Amino acid sequence: MPQLNSAEAPFEVITRQAKVRRLEVRRVERLTPHMVRVTFGGDDLHDFETQGPDDDFRIFFPLPGQERPTLPQLGEGRGFIWPEDAPRPQNREYTPRRFDPVSRELTVDFVVHGDGPGSVWADTVQPGGYAGSVGPRRSRIMSPEVTEYLLFGDESALPSIGRRIEELPAGVNVRAFVEVAGADEEQQFEARANVELHWLHRDGAEPGTTDLLAQAVRSIETLAPYTFAWVAGEANSIRPVRRHLLGELGLPPAWLRFTGYWKRTIPNWDHHEEIPE
Numbered sequence: 001m002p003q004l005n006s007a008e009a010p011f012e013v014i015t016r017q018a019k020v021r022r023l024e025v026r027r028v029e030r031l032t033p034h035m036v037r038v039t040f041g042g043d044d045l046h047d048f049e050t051q052g053p054d055d056d057f058r059i060f061f062p063l064p065g066q067e068r069p070t071l072p073q074l075g076e077g078r079g080f081i082w083p084e085d086a087p088r089p090q091n092r093e094y095t096p097r098r099f100d101p102v103s104r105e106l107t108v109d110f111v112v113h114g115d116g117p118g119s120v121w122a123d124t125v126q127p128g129g130y131a132g133s134v135g136p137r138r139s140r141i142m143s144p145e146v147t148e149y150l151l152f153g154d155e156s157a158l159p160s161i162g163r164r165i166e167e168l169p170a171g172v173n174v175r176a177f178v179e180v181a182g183a184d185e186e187q188q189f190e191a192r193a194n195v196e197l198h199w200l201h202r203d204g205a206e207p208g209t210t211d212l213l214a215q216a217v218r219s220i221e222t223l224a225p226y227t228f229a230w231v232a233g234e235a236n237s238i239r240p241v242r243r244h245l246l247g248e249l250g251l252p253p254a255w256l257r258f259t260g261y262w263k264r265t266i267p268n269w270d271h272h273e274e275i276p277e
């Protein structure tokens, strides 16, 4: 692990061979009105690995009327080889919320927001259903010396934020700001770390249209030395958070992870796309 240094990211990235898996739906639970927890099982999970709370993997959904999605083989680089005679499934990125290597069960929390193959599938799937996946291809392993965390996100980032809160050890300080539709979308987490969790309610506003996260970051006057900040959610809503952290609060860029998890009005937003200032 690197010594803490504001010029270097306080995490190590480990990579692993991608693998395509068939996932069997074991349980479906509505955590809150707009968050559905799906627990997957199946033999293909015997070697599933997820070491970082912001790991992500791609889930393939069956097309309407299909029981199981067609799955690809891995091709060169990040490419897939698809059977020529079968329709290709839709796919989206998700966070492994929890993986139990003993029961080999994988939990994923899906935001049910309306249109979109991921949202529609999660809203209607039943135990016994099928999906597919590829990844996670990499994990960020935080230096254990980091003791100050600042987290910002909306519902799409809540699986990662919740997982991080649950996994961080005692002695670590976490301040998290999470934008949700309202009080009935709040979740509870068990934590060993000292956690200060602020729920920001949209109170009827559309997701991706408020400045709640921007207001929240402006309420912070100073950062403790060596604070790691993690920001994810709707691409435009999180831009002012980055600006304030790097500008007014002087956060070193290497200590910020900033990812647009989705973009309003754009289906299947590519989170690798640059989000300009």
Ligand SMILES: Cc1cc2nc3c(=O)[nH]c(=O)nc-3n(C[C@H](O)[C@H](O)[C@H](O)COP(=O)(O)OP(=O)(O)OC[C@H]3O[C@@H](n4cnc5c(N)ncnc54)[C@H](O)[C@@H]3O)c2cc1C
Pocket (backbone or CB within 6 Å): 055, 056, 092, 093, 094, 095, 096, 108, 109, 110, 111, 112, 113, 115, 116, 117, 118, 119, 120, 155, 156, 157, 159, 160, 207, 259, 260, 261, 262, 263, 264, 265, 266, 267, 268, 269, 271
């Ligand atoms: C690394 C990473 C990890 C992620 N982890 C999770 C996760 O664990 N759980 C999760 O639910 N999402 C997660 N997301 C976000 C998810 O990939 C996107 O929200 C995705 O667009 C959902 O696909 P869809 O088929 O439901 O909607 P799409 O077909 O992609 O979009 C259809 C319409 O819905 C809008 N839309 C998309 N997402 C949302 C949303 N969350 N709220 C409101 N409107 C939306 C789009 O702007 C578009 O207008 C993650 C994204 C990334 C990049």
